[in-house]
Amino acid sequence: xxxxxxxxxxxxxxxxxxxxxxxxxxxxxxxxxxxxxxxxxxxxxxxxxxxxxxxxxxxxxxxxxxxxxxxxxxxxxxxxxxxxxxxxxxxxxxxxxxxxxxxxxxxxxxxxxxxxxxxxxxxxxxxxxxxxxxxxxxxxxxxxxxxxxxxxxxxxxxxxxxxxxxxxxxxxxxxxxxxxxxxxxxxxxxxxxxxxxxxxxxxxxxxxxxxxxxxxxxxxxxxxxxxxxxxxxxxxxxxxxxxxxxxxxxxxxxxxxxxxxx
Amino acid sequence: xxxxxxxxxxxxxxxxxxxxxxxxxxxxxxxxxxxxxxxxxxxxxxxxxxxxxxxxxxxxxxxxxxxxxxxxxxxxxxxxxxxxxxxxxxxxxxxxxxxxxxxxxxxxxxxxxxxxxxxxxxxxxxxxxxxxxxxxxxxxxxxxxxxxxxxxxxxxxxxxxxxxxxxxxxxxxxxxxxxxxxxxxxxxxxxxxxxxxxxxxxxxxxxxxxxxxxxxxxxxxxxxxxxxxxxxxxxxxxxxxxxxxxxxxxxxxxxxxxxxxxxxxxxxxxxxxxxxxxxxxxxxxxxxxxxxxxxxxxxxxxxxxxxxxxxxxxxxx
Ligand SMILES: Nc1ncnc2c1ncn2[C@@H]1O[C@H](COP(=O)(O)OP(=O)(O)O)[C@@H](O)[C@H]1O
Ligand SMILES: [Mg+2]
Numbered sequence: 219x220x221x222x223x224x225x226x227x228x229x230x231x232x233x234x235x236x237x238x239x240x241x242x243x244x245x246x247x248x249x250x251x252x253x254x255x256x257x258x259x260x261x262x263x264x265x266x267x268x269x270x271x272x273x274x275x276x277x278x279x280x281x282x283x284x285x286x287x288x289x290x291x292x293x294x295x296x297x298x299x300x301x302x303x304x305x306x307x308x309x310x311x312x313x314x315x316x317x318x319x320x321x322x323x324x325x326x327x328x329x330x331x332x333x334x335x336x337x338x339x340x341x342x343x344x345x346x347x348x349x350x351x352x353x354x355x356x357x358x359x360x361x362x363x364x365x366x367x368x369x370x371x372x373x374x375x376x377x378x379x380x381x382x383x384x385x386x387x388x389x390x391x392x393x394x395x396x397x398x399x400x401x402x403x404x405x406x407x408x409x410x411x412x413x414x415x416x417x418x419x420x421x422x423x424x425x426x427x428x429x430x431x432x433x434x435x436x437x438x439x440x441x442x443x444x445x446x447x448x449x450x451x452x453x454x455x456x457x458x459x460x461x462x463x464x465x466x467x468x469x470x471x472x473x474x475x476x477x478x479x480x
Numbered sequence: 481x482x483x484x485x486x487x488x489x490x491x492x493x494x495x496x497x498x499x500x501x502x503x504x505x506x507x508x509x510x511x512x513x514x515x516x517x518x519x520x521x522x523x524x525x526x527x528x529x530x531x532x533x534x535x536x537x538x539x540x541x542x543x544x545x546x547x548x549x550x551x552x553x554x555x556x557x558x559x560x561x562x563x564x565x566x567x568x569x570x571x572x573x574x575x576x577x578x579x580x581x582x583x584x585x586x587x588x589x590x591x592x593x594x595x596x597x598x599x600x601x602x603x604x605x606x607x608x609x610x611x612x613x614x615x616x617x618x619x620x621x622x623x624x625x626x627x628x629x630x631x632x633x634x635x636x637x638x639x640x641x642x643x644x645x646x647x648x649x650x651x652x653x654x655x656x657x658x659x660x661x662x663x664x665x666x667x668x669x670x671x672x673x674x675x676x677x678x679x680x681x682x683x684x685x686x687x688x689x690x691x692x693x694x695x696x697x698x699x700x701x702x703x704x705x706x707x708x709x710x711x712x713x714x715x716x717x718x719x720x721x722x723x724x725x726x727x728x729x730x731x732x733x734x735x736x737x738x739x740x741x742x743x744x745x746x747x748x749x750x751x752x753x754x755x756x757x758x759x760x761x762x763x764x765x766x767x768x769x770x771x772x773x774x775x776x777x778x779x780x781x782x783x784x785x786x787x788x789x790x791x792x793x794x795x796x797x
Contacts, residue, residue, distance in 0.1 A: 245578040316574035
């Protein structure tokens, strides 16, 4: 019964959600230049410094040049970071500055607003993932036309990472509290998701812990698509991501409702 | 009449309406009926429960107990229909700070599913109505307090609402800005829009409202037309006697004066004598105690006096 109640709080992907998407686009077009710069500066630096700098010493990982090994993972983490930062920080500030409030004062419902955020962040995830893909393509790090499926993976990753991030945005009373999320969840996930080193040869306990990280599964799929190395185990990653996305989706609705209606 | 005893043509009606936040009761079994086309006021000090009542009416917050109907619609079960025909000016402006004046209005129109062209047309109309056409491209935080308020009023008209809820529309505005808002509300009233407004300015209530309720601590203390309320509750005029701490109205005032006094009220050392005939009362008092009367202030009574006598304190306290 509890579970049925949980599912009832599903976001409403209706026309109201599309209006929220419109609103975010309108606002984003005013500041996208700085936002894009912020989102790409760091991963590019990682790729250049680690991939080509460190890569000159670390010769091969899983038979791959180091840059080629980390590029698909950085693609996954760039999209994740874009989504997570934006959802947590601008979600929080939109709550603080009354943007969502203006929507519920009008005809929009909390369920539609939440759904609108999911749609918007999925779009950003696609944008970031694809831009990064073009960059590594130019650098000659893409090996397979399967990379054309990256946008699909980015939609799934965007939807997945929005849920918990929006929950945290609505849960945090002060912006400081968002740093718990980054320090305790996001940064460790970035470090231990098989982006920088293969996990196959780690002890079983470490592999299990890494298996719990959503970014690990996104990285696996991204690497498989960019390098064209498919194998049946990838279905496990797809399934993991789909189940997690669905289960986490209603999570922020209650918290948003708590903040916006009383 | 509906089964709950609500007239079916009422714009807004509440029976035994309650709002609780945890164990705190913010609105405590209130009843009121607002007719279509009238301007209905909720006068009361901070914390009276005005905002809580408004939020239930426009479906922002759930009804804890009792019956509430807005144009016959139940906010619990018919929220989408309700929101289509209600306009809202919330107590806090809550404009979208990332966007311009025009974008705020246009998006709002789109929230209501107006097609793009109709939305633009409506935005032009509304901007003219609230005299902000020249500010169309300005960012919201460049506007003065009065302009922001007018923009929020304009925004509330985007969906051509039949019922307009205004929560303290002029609080914090300077007198000039306040008069502009009053003019716009008067214009809306003549167009037949039902107005619900909360205020703690008795002048605003007296000037705009056809009928009003006086609220305090979640309850309705009195209801009626502003002029009648004053007449019924306290009398049309009042004599204020300052430094009258020692005066006991029942013992120290002459019989002739006592017959004219409808009600007395003490604020600190001042004594308020409510009456319908100031001049005769002053004459009676002067005959008995000329010194007391020399300091007296005679004036018409107001809604503030009504609140004062009913709640035992002022609206601004
Ligand atoms: N969201 C809320 N949670 C808890 N208490 C609230 C909330 N909103 C209002 N109250 C309390 O309810 C009472 C009535 O508040 P409100 O409706 O805002 O009155 P008014 O608008 O007349 O000033 C106050 O005591 C206020 O502190
Ligand atoms: Mg209020």
